[in-house]
Amino acid sequence: MKSHSSTLLAEVRTFRQNHPDVRYVDLIALDIPGHFYGKRYPVEMLEKVAAGSPLKLPQNAVLLGVQGGLFKIGDYCFNDGDPDANRRLVPGTLKPVSWESQPLGQMLITSDGTDAPIEFEPREVLAKVLERLQHKGIHPVVAFELEFYLFDKKLDNGLPQFARDPLSDDPDDQPNLHIERLSRFSEVLDDMAQTAKAQGIDITVVTAEIGPGQFEINFGHCDDGLRAADWAALFCRSTRGVALKHGYRASFMAKPYLQFPGSGMHVHVSLYDAAGNNLLAAHQQQPLRHAVAGCLELLPHCMPIFSPNHNAFRRLGGTVNAATRASWGFEDRDACVRIPDSDPRNLRIEHRLASADANPYLVLAAILVGLEHGLEAKREPITPLNEDRASGTAFALEMLDAVRAMQHQPVLRDKLGAEFVDVYCENKRQDHLAFQQEIHAREYRWFL
Template identity: 35%
Template sequence: MTMKDWLRKHPEVRTIRVAAADLNGQARGKRIPARFAENVVKSGTRFPFSVLNLDIWGEDIDDSPLVFEQGDADGVLKPTERGFMPMPWLEAPTALLPIWMFRENGTPYEGDPRHALRAVVDRYKARGLTPVCAVELEFFLIDDSGKTMQVPASPRSGKRRKAAETLSIRALDAFDTFFTDLYDACEAMDIPADTSTSETGLGQFEVNLMHSDDALRAADDAWLFKMLVKGLARRHGFAASFMAKPYPEYSGSGLHTHFSVLDEKGDNIFDSGGPKGSAALRHAVAGCLNAMHDSTLIFAPHQNSYERLVPDKHAPTAIAWGYENRTAAIRIPAGNPAARRIEHRVAGGDVNPYLMLAAILGAALTGIEDAQEPPAPITGNAYAMDLPQIPPNWEAAIDAFEHSDVLYRFLPKELIRNLVLTKRQELHYIAELSPEERVELYLDTV
């Protein structure tokens, strides 16, 4: 179905939103009457390049060359291949049209995170390879109506369960109305939501999205899912948050990525026929490990992110890999050898999915191209071992990202510069906020 056909099939839609993801994963765009939507489909829309490089408050970056130095010039934003979809969290029938940014001459804008992922996927295609990705998204349901955050009261019982509910069917049933609406909305938006579980945090849940051999679509799904969950929760009278760690005493939320790589015949190049995986798997693991320290800023992009990355709280802190080992940053799950894959466990729920997949897949391909070999896989508790560590705080991660050599192998220079400027500005101003103000900032934004 063409985009024009979609609009004709949904005459009830009176307005549309056109939106692109900025570096923080925030949706930036416009509201347009539906009768003018075909103009956007045909010609695109325009807004400044700097809009994809705003800080977490939506403010210009003070020393960005995109603003005054370049006259705050416009980019041209065109629809992605995703096309129109409903926005089930809004009261009025409304459609969302995802867009991405190009220069006036039609070339992709390198500061657009979706184009960063596209460039990585193109490198795979040039080698006759196709990455297959799936993501697991954790989030908290939160009653933020009072002075302190707490788990929402169950719509069924009116009670609050102030305890961890790991894999609890009761916790899922308590919010069955919300999850039923969520899965219906995913169906309407063509987001492949699969299993949902109750997690270890207070009011924490996880939803897995099905694997896709289109990495751009997998990132789209994750970005749209985060938008949907947050919007739909508000319709149900509470908040949903993907912030890395809203409660100091509970584990935080991750966004784990599983990926394998297919060759031109459709065969998994990580499959060795046995449990250990192939040489290509080891090379990809090595690439991920070698880039992990410098790319941590993408996996942990906010001040709150580093409150999750602490020992013994179900988030990795050591740069290591292992088979069936969830204390390691890279886990190789067991199972059918034909489905052998890598699980990358560093990212928090607060990431930009486009940048996350660009960093993971780009690092893995660098390892494959160079035939890099990883250290020996660990066994046992990674927290108790003397291993290389990811940056311990936000400022160290910004420094590592800015001065990295390896990241230029798979991320555009302009994007690296823009992200560093963004994070240095945020680092400066967040230092002025109280812990309560920081939680309030991140609760709805990330």
């Protein structure tokens, strides 16, 4: 513990030396809907925390709804006295913030690794899954891919406007999937990439996607699942900030346009033993088949994680590569679980169902639990799409049905934690009901 504090203290002091103009640091963590909450600390107080002073925030901040309100979930929020819970600093995440008007720093905080971790905190849920896999001799290597849209900074009566192409105001003139679009938006995209790298994020490939103003960023493969999810979370924060600085609005919203593809979160996962052998490739790839079967079995019960809001369900069954059934296939982007072509050393699954605005810690935790369950159950998967285009297992396409499918699933309750599952499902149920508490103009047009 003393060595751990010394490392943190050295990190803070080095940061202060390198950035003497920074007076405040945002201490941030991801809540259940995938938004950052936290506190802005004077940098000299941060040094005290690094040296061992307690860092406490309200436990129930993790339970915030999409709009920031608190819901009554069991005894939490309104019958528990709103207690504080200990957090700790995440080493290696203290970085400068370049997109704000004033010099600022930011650093991740978490409850995992404290004396009393919060059972429903997303990072803690993933940490428990990774710890259990490690005890079983399973070491995941993970890479996220995130799609997002650029919009004009100003909304039009609350509706998004296409990002203004420097060469044309006509959205039909944006060359989808062409390298030229990367050139047209190179100033903001380059800033996003450099800012991400300054945050310690290993970003690799940038792609112009099919939707107008839609792009995809790939991250490097990482042998630390928590760090891989940290990268995805931090990238969303920095990308929104950089976009605003350039006069755009960046959004990871799952389905901003009905007529164009939605934005997804694709996650590549391979599994290795302590000697570095790919577990999925052993015995003529039989463990790969078992892992796929486990993923597909649990996928319908994880839909509130993969599609965490009303809009995310709109993305499913859309225009491009978004399935409405749990399916798999080799080199098939219509499948929820795709097996990319690779050599045995790099054999992996690509989980393609989650929306870009899903919580990366929970998405990865759910995928890993599916793989773990499959390796233990050793069942054969359904027929791949390569052999039968109609293959697949139905899953809920509406939030309340999805919550009912998740809440009492025994494997999820065991491997993600019963307390987390109950809290998460009630949070999603309440968010969905709150979303319904507004009469849309179409209702008046149809029924008045």
